[in-house]
Amino acid sequence: MSKLKSEIPEGSLAEKWTKHKAKIPLVSPANKRQIDVIVVGTGLAGSSAAASLAELGYNVKAFCFQDSPRRAHSIAAQGGINAAKNYQNDGDSVFRLFYDTIKGGDYRSREANVHRLAEVSTNIIDQCVAQGVPFAREYGGLLDNRSFGGVQVSRTFYAKGQTGQQLLLGAYSALSRQVAKGRVELLSRHEMVELVVVDGKSRGIIARNLVTGELERHSAHAVLLCTGGYGNVFYLSTNAMGSNVTAAWKAHKKGAFMANPCFTQIHPTCIPVSGDSQSKLTLMSESLRNDGRIWVPKKIEDAKAIREGKIKPTDLPEEERDYYLERRYPAFGNLVPRDVASRAAKERCDAGFGVNKTGEAVYLDFSSAIERFGAEAAHVKGIQNPSDEDIKKLGERVIESKYGNLFQMYEKITAQNPYKTPMMIYPAVHYTMGGVWVDYNLMTTVPGLFALGEANFSDHGANRLGASALMQGLADGYFVAPYTIGTYLSKDIITGKISTNLPEFEEAENNARKRMEGFLNNNGNTPVESFHRDLGKIMWSQCGMARNEKDLKKAIADIRSLRDKFYAEVKVTGKMNEMNPELDKAGRVADFLELGELMCMDALAREESCGGHFREEYQSKEGEAVRKDGEFAFVSAWEFSENDPGKSKLHKEELSFENVELNTRSYK
């Protein structure tokens, strides 16, 4: 049984990173030119890592399955990126960002990693501005900030509702600059389908060229997985259609432990499900909770009348509305963390107060903000005794300037005007805090294999705070991995070029080929999509926002039988050596069908409620999560064994908290 070594440096919390950086062995420029690094994925973590490593002098190959690195799903992040700049002078600091993140994660993350993240957060903003990222600014020309859930300061930098896009284009431009210099070889429309391990070390990958269908061998001294999260195991999520777990799962099967796989973030503000053929869900940024108020009717008969279309939400007077977040959590109100807001919405809808046809929606209402901003604007303009209509018009203009593109997106999808009637929202799968286990240097349990960004588990514990995913992706890629990779590569300088003719490459390629031929020669009748949809239903109903022992056990059995059915009945058209998206999808769904089982096992083993993981057996009388620090203050790291996810072995990395006190998380 291998022991998990977190490699957390000695010293006080605030000094750990600085001291560690000073001690990391360097690789000389001449030696860097002899070292090859593979980066899989080109989102924020991947693009930034590939650019930074190339600048340092390593030979980099960057892979993405999309047609261009700029399409990676980081592009869809809306709200913003946190940094402890304290530009607003509202009491922010590195320690406060660290503390908010640890608390927000319900005390299930590593102190040292989170503190490092908070430390480098400020460099990210400097870096991005220097690259020409057009953040929102105030009239004085300085950067503007807004607030996000779970915090009481304004530390979120943003570019309207397209922050992820602007940051990714910044990282993509840095990457493009290195491609132009010949320092990075870009392999788009390529998907990693196997990790190659030689003598216990990660030495390369097998990738499928998605255009020609060929399997290619690529060797390297280190491989970085920057492949994002696995939310698509739920079928419906806010992830892109192509987001998948395959790269991480193949690494897992070759020895990389998966950590806390059950920690899933269900985002409270998404557009509700409308029909059976829906392929994905759309997020409405958390930033909307700065100005939107969430409510359902107070009386169950009003909710019923709304569902039946007999009354409209705007017909209900203020005193008939239940602003349940403001009622339950007066200190944070509508800006409670995501897990808390999602559960509260589910609680109201389960109790019969849902407001759309399916009964699974609540209102997000901007009318008070429109009035407030309108009155303010009238005052600034010197309009005396403005009419209600004037105020509304002015207020709508302010809201448009802040959230225009989100309101437009909502209207396009639902055909309803959110300026005039409240938005309808419901929680949806959005992010996975769990991921590949990594040590402080971001190295996995396979030497030479690293994991960055959402693909690793390291910084968000059991719940991620809003605007922290972008922060972590860029921190890992620009400022952490380029340093820490030296601890491993400095010992690898005499290895020399790695041959792709080694038997391990041969074997990995054959395995991938056999798997794909298996799908193509299967005599089934059912398209891949149908199995994915069925898996999603199991995961959402039994391993979603609320979980219990009985359901989880049933889910495990159901997933196992669905997996058998998949291999017996799946039908994949087309051929091996051609562009074949159905074949690619079959491989991805096969991996989701294994991951889903492990997620349920992890959820079953964690007999407590924390963050996004809510076990119905462990809740207070008021329905709040009950954590059990004595027994469960650890990271669960699962080792794949006996070629069966059901036989995975659990390893525990105990978490020690020296700088924060473990409290019951309260947002009241």
Next chain:
Amino acid sequence: MNFTINVWRQNGPKEKGKIATYQVSGISNDMSFLEMIDVLNEQLITQNINPVVFDHDCREGICGMCSMFINGEAHGPGRGVTTCQLHMREFKDGDTITIEPFRAKAFPVIKDLMVDRSSFDRIIQAGGYVSVNTSGNLPDANATPIEKQDADAAFDAATCIGCGACVATCKNASAMLFTSAKVSQLSLLPQGKIEANERVLNMVKQMDMEGFGNCTNTGACEVECPKGISIENIARMNREFLGASITSK
């Protein structure tokens, strides 16, 4: 709702393509256009016909991957939307819908509706960046104030998603709107001004080398752009280009 779908089928870059006709039924109002194609594809698979290949990923209008030419318009009817944001409520029951790939010499077809837009990547590689290393050891982000108007204009240009609708729409298959959006974004910001001359010359040169046509000011690109990128950017790029050509050393 039921539809007749005429869709371009082409097996590879060098093969001949043709329009195939299929029927789809049971489509609801709330489905997106791509979800309608999903339904069609599931149907084709069960009939042992290869599904229609098309590019798509985020399905929320931001990744720029989807690229269909629907009833003669890039991203179909409706303004300010990508194909994934187009909903079937925009069509009438019984309609015949014709779907083709984005067509341009610099966007060769890979298969069916999927085209190769790597020429856009190469235009960015020619200079669509600020040459700073990613060390993080840089001046404080607030050290250089930027006038809000300029910052907002730079942002508006920067929202280009690189989908290529402008090229597909343009009768000359010009990439001027795409290229000028990046040139504008960076030349409006103090950080980007330093290399502005070299940037515009290199990016325009690359654009020409890729085989994109020239701009004849019809303005069609602006109309079809899902992100509303303005042709003012083209004017700005022309100005920058002229200035840079005269002063280039």
